Amino acid sequence: MKWYPVPGIVLTGEPFIKKVKVSGKGIIIIGYEDKLYALGSTCPHAGAELSGGWCKEGKLICPIHRYSYDLQTGKGSPGQNDYVDSYAVEIRAGEVYVGIETFWDRVFTGK
Ligand code: FES
Numbered sequence: 397m398k399w400y401p402v403p404g405i406v407l408t409g410e411p412f413i414k415k416v417k418v419s420g421k422g423i424i425i426i427g428y429e430d431k432l433y434a435l436g437s438t439c440p441h442a443g444a445e446l447s448g449g450w451c452k453e454g455k456l457i458c459p460i461h462r463y464s465y466d467l468q469t470g471k472g473s474p475g476q477n478d479y480v481d482s483y484a485v486e487i488r489a490g491e492v493y494v495g496i497e498t499f500w501d502r503v504f505t506g507k
Pocket residue numbers: 439440441442443444458459460461462463
């Protein structure tokens with residue numbers, strides 16, 4: 397896994413959803429109930445921008461048709477049969493980092 401710093405995120409404890417570009421990917425960084433999450437920014441249902449959504453009960457809600465995705469895994473709620481990509485995210489010395497699996501990570505883990 398390769399880790400990338402994500403500048404410009406100020407952690408205040410307030411909930412937020414911020415779209416960033418990391419290694420060419422559109423990713424949303426989500427702060428919700430004192431935890432950080434990182435998901436793909438495009439809704440798999442019909443392509444909506446998920447940074448306009450909101451969080452509720454551990455899920456990200458798409459602003460267009462209100463499909464919902466688990467903040468930790470990106471898995472769609474029952475009946476949706478879809479998912480958004482999820483990424484590792486952590487704080488190092490006050491800065492947010494996103495971890496993206498490389499091609500070789502997938503080869504060796506079989507994901
Ligand atoms: S575009 Fe997101 S639920 Fe339809």
